[in-house]
Amino acid sequence: MRLPRARGPLTERLVACLQRPPRSHVALARTDGRDAADDALALWILHELHYRGFEDVDDAWEWAPSLMSMRHHLERELEERLRAEYSRSEGSRSGQAGGDEDVVAVLHQLIEADDGPSLADHLLRDGTTEQACQLLRQRSVYHLKEADPTAWVVPRVVGRAKAALMEIQYDEYGAGHHDRVHQDLFAHGLAAAGLSADYGHYVDEARLPILEQNNALSLFGLQRRLRGAALGHFAAFEATSSLPSRTLARALRRLGLPDEMAAYYDEHVEADAAHEQVALRDVCAVLVADEPHLREDVLFGAWACLELEARTARDLLDHWAAA
Amino acid sequence: MAVEEPDVRPAGDGPLRCRPCPGGPLLVRGAAQVQGDDGTWHDTTRPVTAVCRCGASALRPWCDGTHKVLSQRGVNPIE
Missing domain, CATH: 1.20.910.10 (Heme oxygenase-like)
Structure with missing residues (x-):
């Protein structure tokens, strides 16, 4: 598999970055607002480095420290959003009721x-x-x-x-x-x-x-x-x-x-x-x-x-x- | 509808373990053969197999989850 097409500014920067050799510092910080599909594809690409990777990406990127903070940030946002939705859900109330x-x-x-x-x-x-x-x-x-x-x-x-x-x-x-x-x-x-x-x-x-x-x-x-x-x-x-x-x-x-x-x-x-x-x-x-x-x-x-x-x-x- | 008690026997020398699930199938672990409605014996090919007890599976002797439909309708014969 080759890198997917970018869906917004974040994935544009990430895709461009991953096509180069691994570097210790990369400028991936999100400065231009949030786009759900752009964020989701960025996290999907970062996760995929741990499965089978991409033909056009150096395998050494998998554990590059320069990618970890972005992965951490995107994962934390997804988890916090899901947990907030869960806590408001009927399922959460029935789970807690059945202590x-x-x-x-x-x-x-x-x-x-x-x-x-x-x-x-x-x-x-x-x-x-x-x-x-x-x-x-x-x-x-x-x-x-x-x-x-x-x-x-x-x-x-x-x-x-x-x-x-x-x-x-x-x-x-x-x-x-x-x-x-x-x-x-x-x-x-x-x-x-x-x-x-x-x-x-x-x-x-x-x-x-x-x-x-x-x-x-x-x-x-x-x-x-x-x-x-x-x-x-x-x-x-x-x-x-x-x-x-x-x-x-x-x-x-x-x-x-x-x-x-x-x-x-x-x-x-x-x-x-x-x-x-x-x-x-x-x-x-x-x-x-x-x-x-x-x-x-x-x-x-x-x-x-x-x-x-x-x-x-x-x-x-x-x-x-x-x- | 009566509860089906599946006939299960070991296929070889290995240990055979069977455990009924409340409201659901009989879980069978180990090489085993299970008897179908027509008396023929079917080999299991999985590490763990679910065998129908409600009598309504379309895949008998194997479970296909139909006991859940029976439970929703209040007519599941298995406790």
Whole structure:
């Protein structure tokens, strides 16, 4: 992947800077006001240096001290904004009300109370092939690195939670079969559908809520202190996957997309029915038993997963309705 | 609708661990075979597998999350 196109003054400076050899001092300070898409893309680029990097960027930039303060600043803004929204949400009130309640029960309540619109339901009922392809291009920003942000949490938890987390990660990475790696199943589906399967290919068209979903995942994964949020997010993601995946597989077949693409979602119906139970009961409940102070962060992470998906769905449905 | 009690057996010499989830599937760990409605045995290929107990999964013997739809309608047979 090459560096994406800039979306504003911040990413213009960042992209220009990263095309040169690493330097100890760079002038990246934001002086020209805030632009949400510019900020989100800048943070996405900074995070990507820790995944697979860019063909046109020196790998030594990854830990360049001159980039750390910008990353820190953008991450802190995103986290503070999400935490403020969470504290005003219904989910936060129900989480606090259930102070001593089993964290699995509170997570179930959060998930059941989620009333965000469903992209899968729309595509099954009224969607077009072009809308389905646009959704796949948007999803490709994460799905081609599916499970990678969660992998960063593994060294930060211990014992039963670590074993259960690895059980799921092992399945995500094909359970020893290179042709079953979930991110590659998605790539095969894209290629069969005539779309690009190249990692990061569609970032230039990634909509703001998609960039923020990706940034929140990377933020939670990269910071050890946010391991509770990372695993709460992970559990909510797995627990809201089986039924929509079944609907989406039907929708893709109805719209004439190739079986390889629908098969990616078939796989997630079955896999995530098990992952959901393990993530809730053996990862999150055990983590909170081991480290009770992380309970609120687990709920915050779960809320963030549900809320950011609801924003993505509303954004795309509004976009399609306006077209 | 009655609760299904899945028939599970080890596929090899490895340990087999089964645990029911409240309101949901039976979680099966270890190499295992699970019996389908027609009596045939299906191999699990995952480190941990969810086996249907509500009887309504479209993927039986595997769970597909349908017990949650039954719970929303107040007709989930599993406690």
